[in-house]
Each structure stands twice: as C-alpha cells, then as structure tokens.
Amino acid sequence: MNTFKNLRMYNRITEMNRMLFSSSEQLFTRFFFLLLLLLIYSNPVIAQQSASEGDGVSQIDYYQITTLPAPDDVVLEVGGLTLLPNGKLAAATRRGEIWVISNPEMKNGRAPVYTKFAEGMYENLGLEYKNGSFYTSQRGELTKLTDTNGDDVTDLYERVYAWPISGHYHEYSYGPVFLPNGDMVVTANVAFGNPKWWEAQSHAPWRGWMMIVTPEGEMRPFATGLRSPNGIMVNDQGDIFYSENQGDWIGSGFITHVEEGDFTGNPAGLKWADHPLSPVDVDTSEIIDSELPMFETAKRIPAMKLPAVWVPHTLMGTSTAGMVQDTAGVIAPFKGHYFVADQGHARVNRATMEKVSGEYQGAIFPFIYGLDSGALRLALDESRGQTMYVGLTDRGWSSTGEKSYGLQRVDWTGAIPFEMKTITAVPDGFNIEFTHPVDREIAADPSLYNLTSFTYRYQYEYGSPIINQENVPVKGLQISDDGMNVRLVVDNLRQYYIHEVKLGDIESESGTPLLHDVGYYTLNNIPSGPALSESEWTAAASGSSDDSSVSNSLETMEPSVSPDNVDADPADEISEPAVKRQLEMPDSWNGRVDQTIEMGTVPGLEYDKDAIEVKAGSRVRFTFNNTDDMLHNVVIVKPETADQVGEQGMNLGLQGEAMQYVPDSDNVLYHTSIVQPGSSETIYFTVPEEPGTYQYVCTFPGHYITMRGTLVVTE
Numbered sequence: 216m217n218t219f220k221n222l223r224m225y226n227r228i229t230e231m232n233r234m235l236f237s238s239s240e241q242l243f244t245r246f247f248f249l250l251l252l253l254l255i256y257s258n259p260v261i262a263q264q265s266a267s268e269g270d271g272v273s274q275i276d277y278y279q280i281t282t283l284p285a286p287d288d289v290v291l292e293v294g295g296l297t298l299l300p301n302g303k304l305a306a307a308t309r310r311g312e313i314w315v316i317s318n319p320e321m322k323n324g325r326a327p328v329y330t331k332f333a334e335g336m337y338e339n340l341g342l343e344y345k346n347g348s349f350y351t352s353q354r355g356e357l358t359k360l361t362d363t364n365g366d367d368v369t370d371l372y373e374r375v376y377a378w379p380i381s382g383h384y385h386e387y388s389y390g391p392v393f394l395p396n397g398d399m400v401v402t403a404n405v406a407f408g409n410p411k412w413w414e415a416q417s418h419a420p421w422r423g424w425m426m427i428v429t430p431e432g433e434m435r436p437f438a439t440g441l442r443s444p445n446g447i448m449v450n451d452q453g454d455i456f457y458s459e460n461q462g463d464w465i466g467s468g469f470i471t472h473v474e475e476g477d478f479t480g481n482p483a484g485l486k487w488a489d490h491p492l493s494p495v496d497v498d499t500s501e502i503i504d505s506e507l508p509m510f511e512t513a514k515r516i517p518a519m520k521l522p523a524v525w526v527p528h529t530l531m532g533t534s535t536a537g538m539v540q541d542t543a544g545v546i547a548p549f550k551g552h553y554f555v556a557d558q559g560h561a562r563v564n565r566a567t568m569e570k571v572s573g574e575y576q577g578a579i580f581p582f583i584y585g586l587d588s589g590a591l592r593l594a595l596d597e598s599r600g601q602t603m604y605v606g607l608t609d610r611g612w613s614s615t616g617e618k619s620y621g622l623q624r625v626d627w628t629g630a631i632p633f634e635m636k637t638i639t640a641v642p643d644g645f646n647i648e649f650t651h652p653v654d655r656e657i658a659a660d661p662s663l664y665n666l667t668s669f670t671y672r673y674q675y676e677y678g679s680p681i682i683n684q685e686n687v688p689v690k691g692l693q694i695s696d697d698g699m700n701v702r703l704v705v706d707n708l709r710q711y712y713i714h715e716v717k718l719g720d721i722e723s724e725s726g727t728p729l730l731h732d733v734g735y736y737t738l739n740n741i742p743s744g745p746a747l748s749e750s751e752w753t754a755a756a757s758g759s760s761d762d763s764s765v766s767n768s769l770e771t772m773e774p775s776v777s778p779d780n781v782d783a784d785p786a787d788e789i790s791e792p793a794v795k796r797q798l799e800m801p802d803s804w805n806g807r808v809d810q811t812i813e814m815g816t817v818p819g820l821e822y823d824k825d826a827i828e829v830k831a832g833s834r835v836r837f838t839f840n841n842t843d844d845m846l847h848n849v850v851i852v853k854p855e856t857a858d859q860v861g862e863q864g865m866n867l868g869l870q871g872e873a874m875q876y877v878p879d880s881d882n883v884l885y886h887t888s889i890v891q892p893g894s895s896e897t898i899y900f901t902v903p904e905e906p907g908t909y910q911y912v913c914t915f916p917g918h919y920i921t922m923r924g925t926l927v928v929t930e
C-alpha cells in the first residue's frame with residue numbers, strides 16, 4: 216500500500232507545484248521541481264493524473280497509470296496497438312510508422328526500447344499481427360508487412376487490398392480486426408462537404424462502409440451508415456461491433472453490432488447502395504429529417520440497426536474510439552466486459568452487453584480518467600495480466616490531457632473497487648450486480664437509486680440535444696441473499712431509451728464507497744417473462760418514488776446559495792456570495808469598477824492566463840471570451856477545490872446541461888454560464904476579503920484537469 220500512498224502524495228505535490236509555479240516564465244523551475252519530486256519518490260510513474268473522488272476512494276487505489284517514455288524523435292501518435300506473441304508491444308502511428316517496443320512493462324525500472332519496424336506509410340489507424348506478419352490500414356489500402364530476414368525491420372510491404380479515395384482529409388481508414396475465419400474487418404470514414412462543413416459525404420465507393428477483406432485480397436462491402444467508425448471489435452462470439460462518433464444523423468457516440476446488410480445511421484454511404492456488390496437495401500429517399508428519435512426511423516426501415524450501447528455525449532465522453540473485450544480477465548473483476556476508449560475525454564469506459572430478444576444491448580460505465588491525451592487504442596496484456604496499454608493522439612481532433620500523443624499503461628493493483636459490475640434488463644426494471652456485497656441496510660433505501668431515461672434526435676443537424684427526458688420512478692427493490700444483486704422494480708420503463716442509473720451513497724458490506732456511481736443502459740428490448748410479485752420486493756416509502764429522480768426543469772439553472780455538505784477544510788473560512796453569476800453591474804457600485812479582467816482560451820483546453828492577481832475586496836468586471844471550438848465556462852472556486860468541483864461537474868450526469876455544469880457547492884464562489892464557441896460573457900464580482908491562492912476552472916465535463924488557473928488574492 217505504500218506505493219499508493221506515495222502516488223497520492225505525488226498527486227498532491229504536483230497540484231501544489233501547479234499552484235506555485237503556474238506562470239509560463241517559471242516553467243523551467245517547474246520542470247526541475249518535478250524532477251526533484253520524481254527522484255524523491257523514485258517511482259517509475261512519470262505522469263499520474265489525480266482522480267480523487269473526494270469521499271474516501273479514488274482511482275489510484277485500484278489503477279496505476281504509467282507513461283511509457285519514448286526517445287524525443289519518436290512521435291508516437293498511436294493509430295494502432297497490438298501485443299506480440301514474444302511479449303513486445305507494437306504501435307502503428309498516424310505518421311505512417313510501425314514501432315516495436317521491447318520491455319513495455321518497464322521491468323526493474325528500465326525504459327522500454329523502440330525499434331522502427333516500418334516507415335513511409337500514410338495515417339495508419341489500425342494494427343494486427345498474425346502468423347509473423349503485421350496488417351495495417353493506411354488511408355488508401357490494407358497493407359501486410361513482413362520481416363523476412365529476422366532483423367526486426369520489415370523488408371516486404373504487400374498490398375492486400377486498395378480502396379478508392381477522393382483525397383479529402385477526413386477519409387480516415389480503420390482496422391483491420393481479424394474474424395475467426397481469418398478474414399479482416401476494415402471501416403472507412405466519410406469525407407465532409409457542403410453546405411455545412413461537417414456534412415458527411417461519400418465521394419468514393421465504400422466511404423462510410425464496413426468492408427470484409429480476405430487475406431487473398433478479395434473485398435466484400437458489408438454494411439453502411441458509418442460516419443466516423445474509429446473503433447472495430449470482434450467479440451468472443453465472433454460478432455462484429457464498431458464505435459461511432461457524434462455528427463450529422465448521429466445524436467451521440469455509440470457502439471453498434473454490425474451484421475451483413477445493416478444500415479447503422481448516417482446516410483452518406485447509401486450513395487453506393489445500388490452498386491452490384493452492395494448488400495444494403497435502403498434508399499436515401501427513406502431518410503427523413505423528422506426530429507424524431509432514431510428508433511422511429513428504424514421502425515420504418517428494417518435494415519436500420521440501432522446502437523447496442525449509446526455512449527452519452529459529454530456524460531461519458533465525446534469521441535468513441537478503440538474497443539477491446541477482456542476475454543482473459545486481465546482486469547479480473549471485469550472478465551468478459553468491453554473496454555471502450557474515448558479520444559476527446561482522454562478516458563476509458565467499460566461496457567457490458569447482453570442479448571435480449573436476439574439483439575445486443577447493454578450498459579456503459581466510467582473506468583479510467585485522466586490519461587495524457589486522447590485515448591485511441593487499447594491493448595490488454597493477456598500473457599502477464601493486470602495491464603492495459605492505451606495509445607494516445609489528439610492532433611486535429613483535440614482532447615483533454617496535457618500531451619498530444621503517447622503511450623500509457625494502466626496497471627490494475629489487484630484490489631477490486633466497489634462498482635456496479637453490470638446492469639441487466641428484467642421485465643419490470645433492472646438488476647444491478649455489484650462487485651462486492653452491498654451494505655444491506657443502506658442499499659434497502661429505494662431513494663438511493665435515481666433513474667432517468669432519454670434519447671437523441673435523428674436529424675441532419677450535427678449531434679442532438681437530449682430529448683424526451685423522463686423520470687423512471689423506483690417502486691421498490693429486492694436484494695439478493697448474497698448481497699451481490701439489487702433488483703429494481705420501476706415504473707415508466709421505455710423501450711429503445713437510454714436509462715441513466717445514478718446511485719446515492721451506497722456502500723459495500725465492508726463500508727467501501729462506490730468508485731463510480733453512474734451507468735447508462737440502452738434498453739432496445741424489454742425482456743419478457745414474469746415480473747416480481749409484490750410480496751417479493753420492498754416498496755419505496757410513499758412519496759419518495761416520484762421526487763427521487765432528476766428534474767428536467769430549467770429552474771436549476773442558477774445554483775446560487777444552497778450549501779453543500781462536503782467541504783474542504785481550508786476553505787471553511789471563506790463566506791459564500793449570495794449571487795454567483797452577476798450579469799449586470801450592481802447598483803451599489805455606482806458605476807465604479809476596480810479592475811477589469813479579460814480571459815480567453817488557447818487550443819488544447821487551456822485558458823490564455825495561468826494566473827490572475829486581484830486585490831482583496833475589490834470590484835471586478837470579468838469577461839470570458841471563448842475563442843475555442845468547444846464549450847467552456849469559468850468557475851472561480853475556493854483554494855484547493857478545483858479538482859473536487861471539476862469532478863462534481865463531471866458527475867452531474869443529466870442535470871449537468873441545465874446547471875451549466877456548475878455543481879451546487881459552497882466551494883463555488885463565482886461563475887459564468889457555458890459560453891458557446893465564438894461568444895463571450897461578462898460577470899461582476901467582489902473579490903473575497905480573505906487573501907490566498909484561489910482557483911478558476913472549466914467544469915465542462917472532462918476539462919477541469921487542464922483548463923484551470925490560479926486567482927491570487929492579495930491584501
């Protein structure tokens with residue numbers, strides 16, 4: 216356990232260091248300070264983001280994140296990642312190279328060794344190894360590479376299959392992933408066009424398609440409707456899945472089970488549905504911009520395949536990427552589950568799926584936060600166990616995290632976190648399986664299970680707001696004899712809808728709090744079968760079932776004065792202002808402002824100022840100009856509370872949007888609303904009387920880790 220204590224200490228000191236040396240001129244000093252810390256703790260960990268939950272358990276109690284160092288001249292923008300039979304790791308890069316990495320586990324603290332296996336290719340976004348050869352997708356072809364003389368450098372590049380491209384920058388090609396019969400699955404991104412820059416268009420055959428390619432170079436178009444199909448996975452049943460990214464006709468990211476002839480949502484690829492090789496029987500004229508949910512269109516079009524698991528946008532990530540099934544139980548408590556990388560949020564989620572009425576559906580849960588950059592590819596180390604490698608890149612795509620590429624390792628410590636292990640559908644509600652037995656007394660309270668359902672529009676416009684949000688009142692529950700399962704009996708179960716399951720302070724039998732308290736279940740089918748009879752479950756106390764769920768009302772827009780019961784000690788002295796978002800200059804100021812502050816953004820999720828100095832008690836006019844292409848706010852918080860407030864913002868779930876992602880906490884002093892790209896907002900506030908190092912932070916989900924600075928209040 217000492218290691219973890221050190222890690223936690225490391226995090227705390229990194230944070231201190233961030234506060235002490237935040238101006239850019241002092242970067243040099245900061246670097247040496249960090250180096251010193253690393254020597255003091257003499258630990259192979261080079262970067263470890265804090266993900267403390269603030270209530271007793273945190274990510275680092277269960278998972279250790281280590282950055283694999285690389286030589287300066289290796290620009291490891293990972294597009295493909297695979298483990299080799301000899302224990303080495305191989306990465307294909309967006310720069311067109313393949314690197315073989317020896318000693319990725321960094322035995323005895325020794326650095327990994329990088330050998331360039333291949334170069335001169337173009338935007339490789341997938342990598343597999345089979346029978347002594349690598350297989351990788353370049354933008355325009357699937358390539359096989361072989362080292363024929365055993366010097367760890369390829370000397371044979373063979374084209375397996377080439378597909379046409381128009382030359383548009385967005386025509387990324389992904390894969391391959393092998394099927395059990397030795398054929399390969401590849402996917403082809405659409406181009407963009409007019410009148411909107413983001414409008415998906417298929418300028419060449421099979422853009423927007425999934426293709427099956429045999430090792431002999433025969434290609435079979437398999438399915439279309441794909442927009443930005445960054446992840447491909449074949450599970451232990453031999454079934455094919457792909458991950459999708461939000462855009463036109465795609466309300467949010469998702470994971471879809473793909474079968475031959477499927478149409479998965481985006482109509483661009485339908486341009487080739489009449490082609491003699493096409494197995495897809497859908498006509499573009501059948502796609503109508505109706506503002507209805509996707510499932511309404513699927514009722515009309517038999518070939519339309521609904522997502523097995525929606526990955527709710529901003530709540531669980533922004534760009535669904537690589538996926539891998541943990542068939543060997545590398546992360547043992549989650550054997551058989553699916554890990555799903557998110558590029559935009561630099562995180563990894565965990566999905567579980569089941570088949571109901573012959574179709575896949577399931578849940579997605581948070582797993583790992585705080586990676587260095589956009590998480591694109593995952594590889595599980597099945598031979599050594601307990602390790603997942605994550606390949607990172609964000610060039611042109613932006614993500615949270617402080618770097619633009621790299622390779623990190625997630626090591627499971629062996630301690631099993633208290634989590635919702637699975638959510639499964641039952642005829643009258645959901646069954647939640649936990650990783651440890653629950654504290655029965657606490658878990659018996661139905662008000663601790665908050666369920667809300669919602670979906671997205673199927674529309675031409677980019678993305679979608681959350682629509683048709685409704686409460687799902689919990690009528691009662693039944694705890695299994697072993698305490699591992701809680702079966703919820705609910706009202707208002709809706710087929711096709713995403714059901715948010717958010718838990719209150721449930722603890723395990725041994726008093727451990729949940730590491731993550733939320734999951735999102737996509738209910739494509741409600742199982743048939745007997746419901747629990749009323750004698751089998753404990754009813755909710757009257758009145759508690761209706762108001763336990765999240766309100767959809769905009770009344771929660773201004774979370775101003777209500778106190779928060781979790782409070783950081785050093786902040787207790789600072790009183791909470793009555794109005795936290797003052798848009799007009801207060802009359803009592805008589806038109807006099809002591810200081811005007813302008814704050815902007817810079818690419819890479821940062822403000823354009825690391826620190827601002829203000830005088831205690833002074834009157835400030837504060838303007839936030841969002842010059843970035845993403846949504847941001849500015850939340851001024853009490854000293855040392857940016858992490859806590861940032862995490863609370865991230866955990867608001869469905870309430871977040873209406874609350875401008877500003878948690879209802881007395882650590883929040885002042886804030887702007889969420890400011891749209893290219894817009895600005897001005898607020899007025901009086902600086903606290905207590906001098907100190909306050910913080911400001913963006914609480915839009917996932918941004919708080921890098922988007923922050925210090926507000927130095929002087930006497």
Ligand SMILES: [Cu+2]
Binds near residue numbers: 846847913915918
């Ligand atoms: Cu932000």
